[in-house]
Amino acid sequence: MNLKEFAARIGLSQTTVSRAMSGYPEVKPETRARVLEAAERLGYRPNISAQRLATGRAGAIGIVFQGGGRFGPHSSEFMGGLSTRLQRDGIDILVSTVETEEEEAAAYRRLAASKRVDAVIVHTPACTDARIALLQALGLPFIVHGRSEAKKPFAFLDIDNFGAIATATKHLSDLGHRRIALINGDTASTYARDRENAWRTTLAARGLQADPALVGYGEFTDETGFRLMQSFLALPAPPTAVIAGSMMSALGAMRAIRIAGLALGDDVSLIAHDDVFPYLSPDNLVPALTTTQSPIRAAGERIGDMALRLLQGEKPEALQEVWPVDFVVRASTGPAPF
Amino acid sequence: MNLKEFAARIGLSQTTVSRAMSGYPEVKPETRARVLEAAERLGYRPNISAQRLATGRAGAIGIVFQGGGRFGPHSSEFMGGLSTRLQRDGIDILVSTVETEEEEAAAYRRLAASKRVDAVIVHTPACTDARIALLQALGLPFIVHGRSEAKKPFAFLDIDNFGAIATATKHLSDLGHRRIALINGDTASTYARDRENAWRTTLAARGLQADPALVGYGEFTDETGFRLMQSFLALPAPPTAVIAGSMMSALGAMRAIRIAGLALGDDVSLIAHDDVFPYLSPDNLVPALTTTQSPIRAAGERIGDMALRLLQGEKPEALQEVWPVDFVVRASTGPAPF
DNA sequence: CTGAAAGCGCTTACAG
DNA sequence: CTGAAAGCGCTTACAG
Numbered sequence: 001m002n003l004k005e006f007a008a009r010i011g012l013s014q015t016t017v018s019r020a021m022s023g024y025p026e027v028k029p030e031t032r033a034r035v036l037e038a039a040e041r042l043g044y045r046p047n048i049s050a051q052r053l054a055t056g057r058a059g060a061i062g063i064v065f066q067g068g069g070r071f072g073p074h075s076s077e078f079m080g081g082l083s084t085r086l087q088r089d090g091i092d093i094l095v096s097t098v099e100t101e102e103e104e105a106a107a108y109r110r111l112a113a114s115k116r117v118d119a120v121i122v123h124t125p126a127c128t129d130a131r132i133a134l135l136q137a138l139g140l141p142f143i144v145h146g147r148s149e150a151k152k153p154f155a156f157l158d159i160d161n162f163g164a165i166a167t168a169t170k171h172l173s174d175l176g177h178r179r180i181a182l183i184n185g186d187t188a189s190t191y192a193r194d195r196e197n198a199w200r201t202t203l204a205a206r207g208l209q210a211d212p213a214l215v216g217y218g219e220f221t222d223e224t225g226f227r228l229m230q231s232f233l234a235l236p237a238p239p240t241a242v243i244a245g246s247m248m249s250a251l252g253a254m255r256a257i258r259i260a261g262l263a264l265g266d267d268v269s270l271i272a273h274d275d276v277f278p279y280l281s282p283d284n285l286v287p288a289l290t291t292t293q294s295p296i297r298a299a300g301e302r303i304g305d306m307a308l309r310l311l312q313g314e315k316p317e318a319l320q321e322v323w324p325v326d327f328v329v330r331a332s333t334g335p336a337p338f
Numbered sequence: 339m340n341l342k343e344f345a346a347r348i349g350l351s352q353t354t355v356s357r358a359m360s361g362y363p364e365v366k367p368e369t370r371a372r373v374l375e376a377a378e379r380l381g382y383r384p385n386i387s388a389q390r391l392a393t394g395r396a397g398a399i400g401i402v403f404q405g406g407g408r409f410g411p412h413s414s415e416f417m418g419g420l421s422t423r424l425q426r427d428g429i430d431i432l433v434s435t436v437e438t439e440e441e442e443a444a445a446y447r448r449l450a451a452s453k454r455v456d457a458v459i460v461h462t463p464a465c466t467d468a469r470i471a472l473l474q475a476l477g478l479p480f481i482v483h484g485r486s487e488a489k490k491p492f493a494f495l496d497i498d499n500f501g502a503i504a505t506a507t508k509h510l511s512d513l514g515h516r517r518i519a520l521i522n523g524d525t526a527s528t529y530a531r532d533r534e535n536a537w538r539t540t541l542a543a544r545g546l547q548a549d550p551a552l553v554g555y556g557e558f559t560d561e562t563g564f565r566l567m568q569s570f571l572a573l574p575a576p577p578t579a580v581i582a583g584s585m586m587s588a589l590g591a592m593r594a595i596r597i598a599g600l601a602l603g604d605d606v607s608l609i610a611h612d613d614v615f616p617y618l619s620p621d622n623l624v625p626a627l628t629t630t631q632s633p634i635r636a637a638g639e640r641i642g643d644m645a646l647r648l649l650q651g652e653k654p655e656a657l658q659e660v661w662p663v664d665f666v667v668r669a670s671t672g673p674a675p676f
Numbered sequence: 677c678t679g680a681a682a683g684c685g686c687t688t689a690c691a692g
Numbered sequence: 693c694t695g696a697a698a699g700c701g702c703t704t705a706c707a708g
Contacts, residue, residue, distance in 0.1 A: 002685055013695045018687060028693055045451030049396065050685035052387035053700050060430075065418070072617050076414040080403070083435040092398075092454070093433045097421040113383030116430070221617035248617050251589075255624050279410050279559035279586045286593050340701055351679045356703060366677055388701035391684050 006044040010035065021046065060092035061307050062117035064107050066099070072220070073248070074275055074296055078145070081300025082121070089308055091118075105134055112140040119307050121145060126188040141310050143303050143319065147190050155310055155319035157303050161191045164292035164325035165198035165243060168271040171290075171327070172241040173206045176336035177269060181214040181232045181239035183225055183249045192217065192245075195273075199243065214239055218249075225252025233260050240336050241269040247280060250289060269333040273325075287331035294325045344382040348373065359384065398430040399645050400455035402445050404437070410558070411586070412613050412634055416483070419638025420459070427646055429456075443472055450478040457645050459483060464526040479648050481641050481657065485528050493648055493657035495641050499529045502630035502663035503536035503581060506609040509628075509667070510579040511544045514674035515607060519552040519570045519577035521563055521587045530555065530583075533611075537581065552577055556587075563590025571598050578674050579607040585618060588627060607671040611663075625669035632663045 001009075007017045012035065020027045020035035038044070052059055063082075065075060083093055094117055098104045108131070111117050119141040122131050125148035132150045135142045144156040165182070172180050182199045185192040200210040213235055218224035225244055232239050233256060244250040250272035254264060262268050265287045274282050274291040282289035306319045339347075345355045350373065358365045358373035365373075377383070390397055401420075403413060421431055432455055436442045446469070449455050457479040460469050463486035470488045473480045482494040503520070510518050520537045523530040538548040551573055556562035563582055570577050571594060582588040588610035592602060600606050603625045612620050612629040620627035644657045 004685075014686080015688080015695055015697095016693085019694090022687080024688095026693060031693080043447075043451055045448065046687095047391070047685050048452040048454045049387050049390035050700090051687075053385070053391050053702080054685080054687040056700070058387065060432075065421070072414060073411050076410060076417075079414075079433065080435060083403070083433050087435055094398075095417065095421050095431045095433060097418060097425055109381075110383065113381055114386040116386045219617070222622050223617075223619060226622060251618070252622065255622065259624060279557070279561075280589070281561060284560050284564060284590065284593065286597060342701075352702080353679055353681095353704080354677085357678090360703080362704095364677060369677080384703095385701050388684090389703080391686080392701080392703040394684070 001042065001044050002047065003044075006039070006042065009042065010038045018046075056115070057311075058115055058118045059090065060094045060117045061086060061304075062094040062096065062111050062120040063123070064096045064098055064104050064120070066097075066101070066104055073277055074220075074246075077275060077277065077296045078123070078300040078303075081297035081302075082304045083300075085301040085304030086308070091304075091308065101130070104131065108134060108138060108140060112138040118311050119143065121303060121307065124186070124189050124191075127190050127193055141307075141316075143307050143310065145299065145303055147194075147322075153317040153320075155306055155316040157299055157306060157321045157323070158191075159294045159299070159323045160325050161194040162198040164273055164294070164327070165195040166202045167325070167327045168243050168273075168292050169199050169202035170206075171329070172243070172269060172271065172333065173202070173208060175241075175269065175333065177239075177241035178208055178336065179211070179214065179237060179239040179241070180208070181228075181242045182216070183228050183242060183244040183253060184215055184217050185220060185245045187217045195245065220246035220248045222248050222252040222255070225249030226256050227252070229253040229256035230260075233257075233262075239268070241333070242271075244270060244272040247272055247274050247277060247282065247289075250274075250285075254285065254289075265332045265334045267337055269336075271333060282328070282330060285332070290328065290330045290333040292325045292327050294323060299323070339380065339382050340385065341382075344377070344380065347380065348376045356384075394453075395649075396453055396456045397428065398432045398455045399424060399642075400432040400434065400449050400458040401461070402434045402436055402442050402458070404435075404439070404442055411615055412558070412584075415613060415615065415634045416461070416638040416641075419635035419640075420642045421638075423639040423642030424646070429642075429646065439468070442469065446472060446476060446478060450476040456649050457481065459641060459645065462524070462527050462529075465528050465531055479645075479654075481644050481648060483637065483641055485532075485660075491655040491658075493644055493654040495637055495644060495659045495661070496529075497632045497637070497661045498663050499532035500536040502611055502632070502665075503533040504540045505663070505665045506581050506611075506630050507537050507540035508544075509665070510581070510607060510609065510671065511540070511546065513579075513607065513671065515577075515579035516546055516674065517549070517552065517575060517577040517579070518546070519580045520554070521566050521580060521582040521591060522553060522555050523558060523583045525555045533583065558584035558586045560586050560590040560593070563587030564594050565590070567591040567594035568598075571595075571600075577606070579671070580609075582608065582610040585610055585612050585615060585620065585627075588612075588620075588623075592623065592627075603670045603672045605675055607674075609671060620666075620668060623670070628666065628668045628671040630663045630665050632661060637661070 003014050007014045020032040096107050123145040125146045129148045147158040203210045216228035244253050257268050271290045274293040275296040282291045341352050345352045358370040434445050461483040463484045467486045485496040541548045554566035582591050609628045612631040613634040620629045
C-alpha cells in the first residue's frame, strides 16, 4: 500500500498523512493519533526509496572493510555497537568490502556520487591518510575511528593508545623488568605509532633502552604473536616482559612462552591490550592475563552517535574524543626474575 | 550532477543515457562507449534512491543479528564472504541488530513494508522456526543459513553437521575411546540437534552409551567450553575424549584439561569443529588441534550468490545446498589411555 | 537505434 | 491545522 491509497482509505490528504507520520509539528494531535493508529492497523510504511529521493538523504552510513584481513573479531564488536546505536534512529549500515586501497577510494567515490550513504566511518587510519583528504574533497561526511593528521579538522574517536602502553610499560618497569618487548600492529597505522612512542618514551624516562630487536609488527593474529614471541625468546638477551597488541597476539605469545618451557607471570610477564570480546575473556586464560582494556563495542555505539550528530549539522571539530583506557592487573605479570 | 544535466552536457536524451548506463542492449555501441566515458570523466553516477524508486528494487539484502551475543567471530567471517559476493553485483548489505525474537520479527515486518531490502538472510534457525513462516507470509524472499523444518520449501545452505560429528565420533571410537563427551551449542538450534543425533547414533552403532552427563550446551565461548569441560572431568567416570562445537569452546576445554594436569592428545583427546578463522588456526595450538572444518566465509559468499539468484526468479526449492565437512587429524587426538 | 513523457511514492513550499 | 501540486532523479512503455 502506498501513501495515496492509505490517505484515501482514511479520508485525509497525502500531505497531512505524511506530516503526521514524520513527526511534523503542525498537525492536530488527534489527527496524528488517528493516522498512526491506522498505519499500524493497515500495515502502511512509507517507501524508503521514495522518502530518500524526496528528502535527498540516504538514511544510511557506510563502512568499508579492506579484504578479509580487516574484518576480524574487532570489526564484529565494533559493528555490533554501531548497529545498535544507528538502529534507534532508523539509519542503515552499508557494508562494503574491497581488496586494495585504490578500490577503497573508488568505493568512497561511488558512495558519494550515487548518494548511497549520508556519511562513512573510516577505521585504522594511517598517520597521514589519503582517505581523509579524499572524503573532505568529495564533501562526504565521515567519522574516523582512530586518529590521523590532516590540514582540515575532522570528527574522530580514538582511545588513548599512548596512555595505555605507557601505563603497561611503567607497570612492568616498576616490577623490575628491564627488557620489555612490544608486539605491535600494522606499522603504517597511527595507533601502532602511538603505542610505540609510549613504549619508547616510558622506557627512556626510566633510563631503559628501547631495543629495536624487542619490537615487532604484524596483524593481530595468534600466528603473528607466536612468531614474534619466538624470535624475542631466541635473542641472546631475551625480554623478561612483553606487551601484546591484542588478545589474539597474546594467545600466540603465551603459546611460544609455554613451548619454551617458561612460566608465564614468573619467568616472563605479559600484558595485552584487550578490546573486550564477549567470547574470550582475559580472566579465563591461565594464568589470567593482565590487560589494558577498552570496549570496542562501546566505541561503535559512540561513533554511531557522533555520525548522527554530524548529519544534524554539528561541526566536525566539535566531534573529537579520546577515551582513556583501563588497566587491570591479573596473574600474567610479576616481578622480574632473579 | 543528475541525469538531466549530464544528458544535456553530452547532447543525448535522458532515455539514451539511462539505457547506455544500465547495459540495455538496444544502444549503438559507440553511443554507449561515449556515454560511459563521459560518465567516468564527469563523475556522473545515477542517484541510487531514484533508481530504486523507479525500478521498485531495493538493491539491498538484510541481515538481522540478535543482541551482541550472536555477532561474534562467526558472524564476521560470514559477513566478509557475503559482502564480497554482493559487492560484485552492487547489492548492499543492511545490518540490523535487535535484542529479542519479537524485535527480530518486527524488524522483518518493517523491512518488508518499507521495501528496504529485496531479501533477507536468516541464520541459526531452530528446528521449527517462526521466522521462516513469518517471512513466507510477508512474501519477503529469504535464504536460511542452516536448516529447519517448514511446510513450504525454502532456500538454504547448511553444512553437514551430522556427518561432521559422526566422523569425529567414529574416529575417537576407532582410537579406543569409550567415553566421548560433546560440547554442543544452543539447544534450540537445528545444528545442535543434528550434531547431537550424530554423536548419539554413532555411539549406538558402536555399542557405546550416549551418557546424558557427557553432553553440555551453551554459547560458543571460551567460558562455556571451560565450564563444561571442568564438569565432565569432575564426573566419577570422566570422558577420555571430547568433541567441542567451535574453536572458542575448544580453547576453554583445553584450559580445563591443562589445569587438571592432564595431557591433551594423551590423557584426553579433543576434536573441535572449526569454522576457519584467519586469526586463530588449529595448527597453531599446542598440541595442534584435530578438527572437522568448513569455511564459513565461503558459505557467506555462496549465500550471497543464492540470494542473487533468488531475486532473478529462481525457485527457492532449487536453492538448497548441504556442504560436506572436512576432517583433519592433528595432534590433539590419540589412542584411549590404558 | 533514439527521444518525449508518464510514473515510481514520497516531501514540502505555498496557499488557504 | 489542512490540502493541491510541484519536484526529487531515475526507468521504461510507447512512438518513431
